[in-house]
Amino acid sequence: MEQGLGSETLDKSRVLNVKPLRCLEPMFPPDFGSSQFSSPQSANFVCAPPTGPFPPGVTSFFPFLSQNGSLNQATPFDVNHAVQSPTPIRSFRTPMSQNGNGYPMNFGDESSSKSDKSKGSSKKMKNSQIGDGVDVDAEVEVVANSFFSSYDLTKFHSSRLVDQDKETVDCVLMMFDLLRRRIAQHDDSGNKSSSLARNANLKAGAILLNKGIRTCTKKRIGSVSGIDVGDIFFFRMELCVVGMHAPSMSGIDYMSMKTHSSEECVAVSIVSSGGYEDVDDGDVLIYSGQGGNMYKKAQDTISDQKLVKGNLALEKSLHQGNDVRVIRGVKDIAHPTGKVYIYDGIYRVQESWIEKVKGGYNIFKYKLGRKPGQPQAFTMWKSIQQWKESISSRTGVILPDLTSGAENLPVCLVNEVDEEKSPGYFTYSSSLKNPKPINSPQPSTSCSCRGGCQPGNSNCGCIQKNGGFLPYTSLGVLLNSNSLIYECGSSCSCPLNCRGKISQAGLKVRLEVFKTNDKGWGLRSWDPIRAGAFICEYAGEVVTSREVDNNYIFDTTRSYKPFDVILRKQNELLKVPYPLVISSKDVGNVARFMNHSCDPDVYWQLIVRENKNESNLHVGLFAIKHIPPMKELTFDYGVVESEKEERKKKCLCGSPKCSGYYF
Structure with missing residues (x-):
């Protein structure tokens, strides 16, 4: 033979x-x-x-x-x-x-x-x-x-x-x-x-x-x-x-x-x-x-x-x-x-x-x-590659870039469901503006790593605050599992492409805001996303009142299930060390379009950035698991303790784990 x-x-x-x-x-x-x-x-x-x-x-x-x-x-x-x-x-x-x-x-x-x-x-x-x-x-x-x-x-x-x-x-x-x-x-x-x-x-x-x-x-x-x-x-x-x-x-x-x-x-x-x-x-x-x-x-x-x-x-x-x-x-x-x-x-x-x-x-x-x-x-x-080469090949495009150049990658606005032309007016901001400084348990010092923070550098103050490790891989995948990530700030000597500044370097994937069938506007990616990868920051305005009633509120005082709850020994809820309430109704970025799910593919993480002897809080959104292109990006909005029953909203996430409502 x-x-x-x-x-x-x-x-x-x-x-x-x-x-x-x-x-x-x-x-x-x-x-x-x-x-x-x-x-x-x-x-x-x-x-x-x-x-x-x-x-x-x-x-x-x-x-x-x-x-x-x-x-x-x-x-x-x-x-x-x-x-x-x-x-x-x-x-x-x-x-x-x-x-x-x-x-x-x-x-x-x-x-x-x-x-x-x-x-x-x-x-x-x-x-x-x-x-x-x-x-x-x-x-x-x-x-x-x-x-x-x-x-x-x-x-x-x-x-x-x-x-x-x-x-x-x-x-x-x-x-x-x-x-x-x-x-x-x-x-x-x-x-x-x-x-x-x-x-x-x-x-x-x-x-x-x-x-x-x-x-x-x-x-x-x-x-x-x-x-x-x-x-x-x-x-x-x-x-x-x-x-x-x-x-x-x-x-x-x-x-x-x-x-x-x-x-x-x-x-x-x-x-x-x-x-x-x-x-x-x-x-x-x-x-x-x-x-x-x-x-x-x-x-x-x-x-x-x-x-x-x-x-x-x-x-x-x-x-x-x-x-x-x-x-x-x-x-x-x-x-x-x-x-x-x-x-x-x-x-x-x-x-x-x-x-x-x-x-x-x-x-x-x-x-x-x-x-x-x-x-x-x-x-x-193959279709997505054509869209990247020519946005006109993408059906249903309303705006080629709703950020008007505020992001390093364009974010198109698409509606293939009905005739609605806009999600409503808001001012686009790629980052949380002027958050109130916090009293960090770690001393607020800047690093002097002019060429960028390097693994194993025991003299880098930013690495020391992260337990001796850099918080990210070179691809922007989160390595730490701590409640806080310490990033290099504007007063550090390292460049913007430093591994300690991943959340500050802009979007890493091409995102699309699209009209869903039953949940208003949503967010998805044209690119594949690795588990643990940084997606975007949650931007908006810091507010003091937790009674703000709109659909664009992010509140760290709520209780959340850990992203790896399916592996945990106990099904506990997470509490974060710092209260932070953000409204993205009037000012915000693409994160404001991310819908709730009881079985999400995205989780949030508090990030501390050093800036001229001050520590400022930010919120980063990361992938829980590998996310294929065109799959909707969702995160858990959390639970408000002792919330009144009438404040509950019907959940439409459609997952087998759906609780039927969210706040």
């Missing part, structure tokens, strides 16, 4: 008439106890381990190997001993790859990510110790266990994870992202390798999988419960921990499926990241197979792709007609070297062929068609 692949004349029927290959089961190297260790057919989670470059010193992790090197049978997570006696986080060191029919365990086999293979995924990893013999693994384990102690891990009991729902998926993804940010903050704070800080997502994913904190432990064909078409992910490990796509690098995921006569391996999901010559035309995707000499060097011999592993699984899916999940990888505009992964829904393989490409080798091509009746996802992204 493989010899015929390179010939000019190929009998296609011979290629298609193949038996399932038992090499599709993972094979493990001798150091794990057996040179020919294959998974039993009854395994709950039978798949190739994630493949691709991994941080210095990462070994195979749950659910692929147990501590003694045997295949782990998806052992339920022991929630009673999760923090007291955690599953050991083994050395982050990569074992040698296994040649032959078994899958390599170095996270860089021939089925590595199409877009990432040319970046040196086969390089040897460094030792897991850095600096003066500091054991990175031990430090990360301490950080992780401290993090887990704050949350209710009974939510991840195996009995609950069998039938996952949206809340369960949100729990796992939130746990992943909060842990990732905590590890990134730890690695960023001292004498740590920058490469380790960049791999915080891989370490967080390895820890969660090792502890069994995941959903959808069994592979399945078709949609995954709790994940909607259009949902977005910023890391391949997120796809792994929620069961969307198991390999962390390979573009094709597959499983064994019983047929009337035998058992065959079929594809369950693919990731199209544009690394190969994939072609898309709306609801049709031409997907290139894996393997071969896609990144051929001068000294390499020509090597055709082979009909094995993922390629064979896609070929079998063509004949079985099974559903295949398609995840599209697109460039992350906020992080040029990163990607955003969009779940584009269910496709089916319609056609396959072999094509000779530049370089003289043959590759497999698969045509997949999107099943009709699904919500827009990738096609919406």
